[in-house]
Amino acid sequence: MSSRTLFDKVWDLHAVRALPSGQTQLFIGLHLIHEVTSPQAFAMLRERGLKVPFPERTVATVDHIVPTEDQSRPYADTLAEEMMVAIETNCREFGIRLFQPGSGKQGVVHIIAPEQGLTLPGMTVACGDSHTATHGAFGAIAFGIGTSQVRDVLASQTLSMSRLKVRKIQVDGALRPGVYAKDLILHVLRHLTAKGGVGFAYEFAGSTIDALSMEERMTVCNMAIEGGARCGYVNPDQTTFAYLKGREHAPSGPAWERAVAWWKQVASGPDAQFDDVRTFRAEDIEPTVTWGISPDHGVGVGETIPAKESFTQDEWATIEEAYQYMDLKAGQRIAGVAIDVAFIGSCTNGRLSDLREAARVITAHGGTVAKSVKAFIVPGSEAVKIAAEAEGLDKVFVAHGFEWRNAGCSMCLAMNPDKLQGRQVSASSSNRNFKGRQGSPAGRTLLMSPAMVAVAALEGKVTDVRTVLQAPAAKAKA
Amino acid sequence: MSSVVSLVSGRALPLRGNDIDTDRIIPARFLRCVTFDGLGQFAFEDDRKQLTAQSKTHPFDDRRFAGASVLVVNSNFGCGSSREHAPQAIAKWGIRGIVGVSFSEIFFGNCVAMGLPCLRVSAADAEALQGDIERDPAADVTLDLAKGEVRCGKRSVPATMAEGPRKQFLTGQWDALGQLVSGIDEVRAAAKKLPYVGGFA
Numbered sequence: 001m002s003s004r005t006l007f008d009k010v011w012d013l014h015a016v017r018a019l020p021s022g023q024t025q026l027f028i029g030l031h032l033i034h035e036v037t038s039p040q041a042f043a044m045l046r047e048r049g050l051k052v053p054f055p056e057r058t059v060a061t062v063d064h065i066v067p068t069e070d071q072s073r074p075y076a077d078t079l080a081e082e083m084m085v086a087i088e089t090n091c092r093e094f095g096i097r098l099f100q101p102g103s104g105k106q107g108v109v110h111i112i113a114p115e116q117g118l119t120l121p122g123m124t125v126a127c128g129d130s131h132t133a134t135h136g137a138f139g140a141i142a143f144g145i146g147t148s149q150v151r152d153v154l155a156s157q158t159l160s161m162s163r164l165k166v167r168k169i170q171v172d173g174a175l176r177p178g179v180y181a182k183d184l185i186l187h188v189l190r191h192l193t194a195k196g197g198v199g200f201a202y203e204f205a206g207s208t209i210d211a212l213s214m215e216e217r218m219t220v221c222n223m224a225i226e227g228g229a230r231c232g233y234v235n236p237d238q239t240t241f242a243y244l245k246g247r248e249h250a251p252s253g254p255a256w257e258r259a260v261a262w263w264k265q266v267a268s269g270p271d272a273q274f275d276d277v278r279t280f281r282a283e284d285i286e287p288t289v290t291w292g293i294s295p296d297h298g299v300g301v302g303e304t305i306p307a308k309e310s311f312t313q314d315e316w317a318t319i320e321e322a323y324q325y326m327d328l329k330a331g332q333r334i335a336g337v338a339i340d341v342a343f344i345g346s347c348t349n350g351r352l353s354d355l356r357e358a359a360r361v362i363t364a365h366g367g368t369v370a371k372s373v374k375a376f377i378v379p380g381s382e383a384v385k386i387a388a389e390a391e392g393l394d395k396v397f398v399a400h401g402f403e404w405r406n407a408g409c410s411m412c413l414a415m416n417p418d419k420l421q422g423r424q425v426s427a428s429s430s431n432r433n434f435k436g437r438q439g440s441p442a443g444r445t446l447l448m449s450p451a452m453v454a455v456a457a458l459e460g461k462v463t464d465v466r467t468v469l470q471a472p473a474a475k476a477k478a
Numbered sequence: 479m480s481s482v483v484s485l486v487s488g489r490a491l492p493l494r495g496n497d498i499d500t501d502r503i504i505p506a507r508f509l510r511c512v513t514f515d516g517l518g519q520f521a522f523e524d525d526r527k528q529l530t531a532q533s534k535t536h537p538f539d540d541r542r543f544a545g546a547s548v549l550v551v552n553s554n555f556g557c558g559s560s561r562e563h564a565p566q567a568i569a570k571w572g573i574r575g576i577v578g579v580s581f582s583e584i585f586f587g588n589c590v591a592m593g594l595p596c597l598r599v600s601a602a603d604a605e606a607l608q609g610d611i612e613r614d615p616a617a618d619v620t621l622d623l624a625k626g627e628v629r630c631g632k633r634s635v636p637a638t639m640a641e642g643p644r645k646q647f648l649t650g651q652w653d654a655l656g657q658l659v660s661g662i663d664e665v666r667a668a669a670k671k672l673p674y675v676g677g678f679a
Binding site: 013014015016017019020021022023025027029036037039040043048050053054057064065077079080082083086120122123128129130132143144145146147148149151152155156157158159160162164194195198199225226228230251255256258259262294314315317318321413414415432434435436437439441442 | 509514527552562584646654655662674
């Protein structure tokens with residue numbers, strides 16, 4: 001059993017008591033809600049006549065259903081409008097802060113909480129959304145929950161939970177030019193599989209992780225869930241503290257030093273014991289693209305689509321299903337696969353550094369979006385949008401044929417007007433390539449880094465971004 | 479609100495495949511709703527339509543399995559999105575218990591909170607059970623949480639569930655809300671000890 005890891009320390013600090021079942025009643029420091037998984041939870045509270053005892057510890061925004069083009073109300077989609085009205089009413093009635101479009105603070109829930117300094121090291125964070133793992137980048141224990149558990153947190157600020165095992169994912173060395181945090185996590189998923197992390201929290205550590213920016217760490221932790229791990233985290237360090245300092249809700253004045261001292265204490269110490277350790281070398285990681293229907297179906301851009309025999313036999317049926325659904329064959333090169341749609345955005349890769357890198361690649365390439373491709377870029381939050389426009393990134397995108405949209409989840413899960421049509425293939429900076437995920441029951445998704453999406457949009461096909469970024473001097477940190 | 483769940487028995491439905499994600503169980507467009515009512519008919523909507531278009535039959539459309547209350551799946555069932563809409567759709571379709579090799583963590587937690595038990599069996603046993611049901615769709619499959627086994631005809635296989643949730647089902651405490659709320663004084667005391675709750679004052 002693990003001990004003295006950040007996970008163990010944060011768990012113990014938040015354990016309220018043991019429940020009769022043997023589960024732990026765990027205090028939740030930050031509860032985030034959005035319009036999709038919360039209305040039923042509020043309905044259950046009303047049914048039972050329950051109140052919200054810690055309304056200041058829940059923060060709401062709207063992201064999944066928000067259109068990224070015309071945001072005027074009422075929304076054209078009456079079901080979406082009904083959900084908006086529901087969260088507005090619920091937040092008003094229960095005294096919860098809601099960041100609405102136009103406030104400057106709205107955006108994808110996993111982007112706005114960190115950028116406002118709401119997510120802090122050593123916290124427990126819960127949200128009715130599986131990508132809550134993102135917040136682990138700060139050294140928080142953050143996990144996705146379902147709607148009944150959203151109800152539990154609203155009514156008690158706690159959850160009934162079983163402790164997870166802790167696996168350390170040690171990554172050492174320097175990422176090569178054109179290789180990003182997204183490639184790192186797709187590489188890890190490929191080797192540990194989509195179910196390898198069930199029952200675990202993933203601690204990401206090592207010199208490669210230490211060198212990542214906070215935004216890159218968020219990309220890595222965001223996709224821990226795609227490996228089956230309910231949470232992923234990075235120990236807080238100077239990079240974390242520098243990111244947080246001065247953010248609206250971060251501690252300030254004399255409280256800052258006390259906070260940093262406490263945050264340092266919750267990190268895994270040299271005496272930490274893990275249930276499992278896996279090691280990777282950054283030099284082994286190539287720009288990675290998924291070819292199949294699960295996020296662990298990734299290959300290096302220079303590789304071919306793997307034969308089913310390279311998987312364990314219990315996976316063969318899934319692999320066959322993936323070849324058929326994607327209309328790709330074993331032995332075929334992934335580079336050169338034609339795309340119809342290019343999407344940059346989402347809680348995985350919709351942050352300022354992602355957009356900067358996309359703009360850099362587009363400028364280095366110099367071309368415009370291929371005629372056969374629809375390409376659009378969706379900032380993860382209103383704050384990201386404002387910052388990107390202040391740098392002129394939007395002008396770069398539009399000049400090269402990309403559409404520039406408003407903040408939201410957009411085509412990551414297509415609960416809004418942004419959807420694939422028919423059997424279209426998308427190059428997507430999002431997190432899931434499940435069948436039908438991007439809005440068309442037959443639509444196909446190739447996951448990759450925002451830089452790789454940008455070059456795919458320009459070339460009309462999967463292309464190694466390193467061919468655009470040839471000069472090693474052009475490498476900048478994503 | 480909770481009641482004891484120790485035995486679930488009924489005709490069963492085999493759904494083969496690893497890594498069946500919650501987007502497939504309930505596509506996102508059906509999440510545009512403010513209640514879970516009516517989700518049952520949309521369970522596996524896109525998978526079903528696609529097979530129908532190929533003149534094939536999805537197990538959820540197969541008349542041999544109509545009225546089934548037990549679902550038998552393979553590994554990592556319910557991976558992906560945290561949407562409780564997925565187990566809600568399955569439950570509202572009529573399923574009262576699930577047997578599989580493994581379940582995604584969040585999906586499993588949602589099922590506990592809904593009183594829908596998910597028992598784990600070995601990969602070989604899951605496939606054997608699926609074969610049994612395909613051969614004899616009228617056979618009853620029984621999930622016995624107290625004994626830790628799943629039975630189908632002459633076959634009886636060991637089945638497990640983490641001890642905490644198993645106890646919650648067996649004692650009728652799978653809906654944790656009552657207990658969580660009853661401990662509110664202890665919750666407030668625990669919160670006071672966390673320096674960030676007081677703003678590191």
